[in-house]
Amino acid sequence: MATPFSPPLYMQRYQFVIDYVKTYRPKKVIDFGCAECCLLKKLKFHRNGVQLLVGVDINSVVLLKRMHTLAPLISDYLQPSDGPLTIELYQGSVTEREPCTRGFDLVTCVELIEHLELVEVASFSEVVFGYMAPGAVIVSTPNAEFNPLLPGLRGFRNHDHKFEWTRAEFQTWAHQVCRDYGYSVQFTGVGEAAVHWRAVGFCTQIAVFQRNFHETMSNAKRMEPSVYKLIYKVVYPSLSDNNIYQRTLVNEVLYEAQHLRQEWFRRMNMGSNNNAHFCAPPLMDVLQHGVEGGTRDWRPVYQQGGTICVPLTCVWSSPRVRALCGSVQRLREELLVDSRVRMSPDGAVLNLPAEEEEEEEKVVVEEEEEDVKAVSAVANNVEEDWDGELGS
Numbered sequence: 001m002a003t004p005f006s007p008p009l010y011m012q013r014y015q016f017v018i019d020y021v022k023t024y025r026p027k028k029v030i031d032f033g034c035a036e037c038c039l040l041k042k043l044k045f046h047r048n049g050v051q052l053l054v055g056v057d058i059n060s061v062v063l064l065k066r067m068h069t070l071a072p073l074i075s076d077y078l079q080p081s082d083g084p085l086t087i088e089l090y091q092g093s094v095t096e097r098e099p100c101t102r103g104f105d106l107v108t109c110v111e112l113i114e115h116l117e118l119v120e121v122a123s124f125s126e127v128v129f130g131y132m133a134p135g136a137v138i139v140s141t142p143n144a145e146f147n148p149l150l151p152g153l154r155g156f157r158n159h160d161h162k163f164e165w166t167r168a169e170f171q172t173w174a175h176q177v178c179r180d181y182g183y184s185v186q187f188t189g190v191g192e193a194a195v196h197w198r199a200v201g202f203c204t205q206i207a208v209f210q211r212n213f214h215e216t217m218s219n220a221k222r223m224e225p226s227v228y229k230l231i232y233k234v235v236y237p238s239l240s241d242n243n244i245y246q247r248t249l250v251n252e253v254l255y256e257a258q259h260l261r262q263e264w265f266r267r268m269n270m271g272s273n274n275n276a277h278f279c280a281p282p283l284m285d286v287l288q289h290g291v292e293g294g295t296r297d298w299r300p301v302y303q304q305g306g307t308i309c310v311p312l313t314c315v316w317s318s319p320r321v322r323a324l325c326g327s328v329q330r331l332r333e334e335l336l337v338d339s340r341v342r343m344s345p346d347g348a349v350l351n352l353p354a355e356e357e358e359e360e361e362k363v364v365v366e367e368e369e370e371d372v373k374a375v376s377a378v379a380n381n382v383e384e385d386w387d388g389e390l391g392s
Helices: 009-024 038-046 060-070 074-078 118-132 144-149 167-181 195-200 242-270 283-289 312-316 319-324 328-336 366-377 385-389
Strands: 028-032 052-057 086-091 106-110 136-142 183-190 204-211 229-235 301-304 307-311 349-353
Touching: 009 038, 009 106, 009 136, 009 183, 009 204, 028 038, 038 052, 038 060, 052 060, 060 086, 060 229, 106 118, 118 167, 136 144, 136 183, 144 195, 167 183, 167 204, 242 301, 242 307, 242 312, 242 319, 242 328, 242 349, 307 312, 312 319, 312 328, 312 349
Parallel strands: 028 052, 028 106, 052 086, 106 136
Antiparallel strands: 086 229, 136 204, 183 204, 301 307, 307 349
């Protein structure tokens, strides 16, 4: 039976969290009940300033099965992001106090609370809002008032649900949390009913909690896990790592210099420039992005014996190079200390061989390709339980 929601309800829930992260840009996010890591995968793709992404679930088997879908792709190494990102997965319960979960900007509990026993809800509230005390918490849960509109549903939406709250019950719990732990709350949801049934509210009800005071522990040193079990950890390549930054910058510079060199050869072969001088950037681009705003040091690409000389000012015209390096002076300093770059003694010119070099044979790493294909093929193939279990 097809879902009555478009996009599917689980996608709307994830998109709600993504939109929140995009708006408020928390640096540290922890998702309880992460299960198959679907939300984590979406957040690591959108990123939006997130530096630490943590998933916690009681089921280690599911985490072990899905953890590799969070691994960096080859593209993450070819084009490292500007900011750092670390992803961690833990086996643990949201009702347990774990020191390493403190100091987060955002906690998400998407369709989690209804899987707890009612007697555990108080522990959940105390741990998340009292002990962890994050800046914000997003809690989503089924709206029991909507259930009669779901075709063929009898009882709860999932066999593991211990309860399903009405809007009044959910809001009563949320307001008590605010009084006990110093938060304010707003209510919304996803999955609207048809117009004549709108009075029942959203299919999924959502509470967004914001802490009333602004004291933060997000910059405090993280504690090592003492209760949870670390299942997986990966640090993504980023330009905040000096070694990765240096390698990326040099690669971009060499790519741009080789492009200018090839263009110089092309023009020479066409016979369109008999004096063997060429510089790819248009004059207006050079005027705008010359050496620290000036053009007095600008020179074209030229040949000197067996060397093609590419002035640094020509390379500096590349938007990617400018984005990586704030000034020509810094660019020169970075390149002078790198053994892969041949430069003139004053650092004003990059020296490339004039001879056409044979193209290096491409090395295909089959294992890496298979990993990328496997990761790319993983889809968020999640359905509501009631949707799959309904008879014809």
